[in-house]
Amino acid sequence: MPEKGNNMQEAKVVKTLLPVLKFYRWAIPVIILLGVLSSFFEGFGIILFIPLLQSFVQNNSQTTSNSAFVDVLNKIFVNFSTNDRLAIIALCILGSIVLKNCLFYSNTVLFAWLNSRIGHRLRSGIFNQLLSVSYSFLEGNDSGKLINTLSRETWQTSIALSTLVTLTITICTVSVYVILLLLISWQLTLIVSVLMVLISLFIQFVTRQVKILGEQAVKANSDLATRMWEGLAGMKVIRAFGRESYEQQRFDLASKKVVNTFLKLDIFSGSVQPISEVLSSILLLCILVLALLQDPSSLPTLLTFIFLLYRLQPQVKQLESTRVGLIGLTSSVQDVMHFLDRSDKPYIHSGHIPLKNLEQGIYFESVNFRYNPQEELALQDVSICFPKGKTTAIVGPSGAGKSTLISLICRFSDITSGEIYVDKYPLRELNITDWRHQIAIVSQDVYMFSTSVMENIAYGRLDATEKEIIEAATLANAHEFIMQLPEGYSTKVGDRGVRLSGGQRQRIALARAIVRNPQILILDEATNALDTISEHLIQEALNTLSQSRTVIVIAHRLSTIEQADQIIVLDKGRVIEQGNLQQLLEQDGLFAQLYHLQYRNASI
Ligand SMILES: Nc1ncnc2c1ncn2[C@@H]1O[C@H](COP(=O)(O)OP(=O)(O)OP(=O)(O)O)[C@@H](O)[C@H]1O
Ligand SMILES: [Mg+2]
Known part of the structure; x- marks a missing residue:
């Protein structure tokens, strides 16, 4: 029965x-x-x-x-x-x-x-x-x-x-x-x-x-x-x-x-x-x-x-x-x-306002953010601005909320309260595809697809020509090592291909971002795995790149920070200091401490 x-x-x-x-x-x-x-x-x-x-x-x-x-x-x-x-x-x-x-x-x-x-x-x-x-x-x-x-x-x-x-x-x-x-x-x-x-x-x-x-x-x-x-x-x-x-x-x-x-x-x-x-x-x-x-x-x-x-x-x-x-x-x-089932899951909804160009900048107004309702705030009362065409460096200890801030700009997550404005529009009202189209990001954890180096770089812009790809790779100081790979630009990388070192991956990711030719370039510790010489070379390339662009850079190294138009210091999710290098050194706060510590180490 x-x-x-x-x-x-x-x-x-x-x-x-x-x-x-x-x-x-x-x-x-x-x-x-x-x-x-x-x-x-x-x-x-x-x-x-x-x-x-x-x-x-x-x-x-x-x-x-x-x-x-x-x-x-x-x-x-x-x-x-x-x-x-x-x-x-x-x-x-x-x-x-x-x-x-x-x-x-x-x-x-x-x-x-x-x-x-x-x-x-x-x-x-x-x-x-x-x-x-x-x-x-x-x-x-x-x-x-x-x-x-x-x-x-x-x-x-x-x-x-x-x-x-x-x-x-x-x-x-x-x-x-x-x-x-x-x-x-x-x-x-x-x-x-x-x-x-x-x-x-x-x-x-x-x-x-x-x-x-x-x-x-x-x-x-x-x-x-x-x-x-x-x-x-x-x-x-x-x-x-x-x-x-x-x-x-x-x-x-x-x-x-x-x-x-x-x-x-x-x-x-x-x-x-x-x-x-x-x-x-x-x-x-x-x-x-x-x-x-x-x-x-x-x-x-x-x-x-x-x-x-x-x-x-x-x-x-x-x-x-x-x-x-x-x-x-x-x-x-x-x-x-x-x-x-779509009824019980969170989604990032696209807004309706189209965006062709960034005119003034990105503005954070009293932004609070927490990852989960039961967790503490990862960002608290953040009010900052990233002006168009300028380079902003974000510094702070590990876990301060630097990458979180970037993920809010890219709309990987939505803010808990406050508002982020792009020019005069609230970020969440912008068409999300338009917005992300303006951005190229080299994140902390670089991901390589299981395909050729060429395709990995072209992922930044699918219609990029071979010449543009090689140019981007050269700017990212990657051309030389790519040419030494067994099959050059056709070498397969990723899980099922040649294993690249952390620094090599970073340079390919950088080339991927460069080839996209974005208005907003975000670098989240994009050069931390590089040796001093490579970093110096890339830094020069980045200086040229950032002239006409809005750049947000998270870095621990002084060389990167010194070039920035403004520096934002984050600690435990709060903005604790803000200004250019000179102003921050004069304030003699956390940034000045970190700065002097690094200088001393560097000079040893
Ligand atoms: N996906 C997540 N879910 C929950 N909490 C998270 C998540 N990602 C980060 N956090 C928490 O948010 C805080 C800020 O993390 P975030 O990655 O922004 O730090 P960071 O400043 O980028 O640090 P680092 O310099 O080490 O990269 C940390 O306390 C971290 O534990
Ligand atoms: Mg981070």
């Missing part, structure tokens, strides 16, 4: 899967219809055996059975001569088989198409979700789990879908068969059904015993493992207390228990198949014999009936296994659907 809990689970899977199917609403009824028609033709082919066999038994015209359906079937061919009848029925049977298989094949193809489409839609939907959901959501989620959802669980959902369709088709097939059986003889069908249910109850009883024995076997095995482990771990104590024979006895007892339970398990589980086969055969034979004793002329009908029953059996088994399979896939389906 199906349990109530399981039924509810199936309903849950079906309910969860429905949104996936909504784009292909037409396909499901077609698939089911094809499934039903193919079962119908199969059944039809089988019942045609009744008139066929009847022709051999006796003259058809004299035959009457106690089934109106069988009589009608026999009468259809009554006017043909025996030979013609045989030929026509054989052709009809052949036609049914061919039709059934054509329909079945069309269904397989249609379903394969549907399944691949849905699989693609799911994967694409999940990837789109990854691209559009707020960055904070991704950071808060385990990346391994996300990859699992994207790869494995999506496949599982496709499988769940195919299982659901198989289940539906099997239900239809079983229904067609049962209807045909009822039409041939409702009395026989009723008797067979009752007896089948009794047999299945008996089998279920045996299966339950097998399950209990299975649990006992698992326990016996784990007890034995414990004995082994304790024997090993406590060897010193065992020997010291002279308990060798006692332990040997305990071990043998546990081992014998394993032997006994597994033997019982094998005896019981092995009996299910033979018992079920013997019982069903006895049942069928009894029906055959009893029915034939009553009416010997009904042999063709009976044989067809039994054949139909035989064909029905695997379908019933499949019904159960697909049902169980579907339940096993519930969690995968829920995982995928939960990830695709």
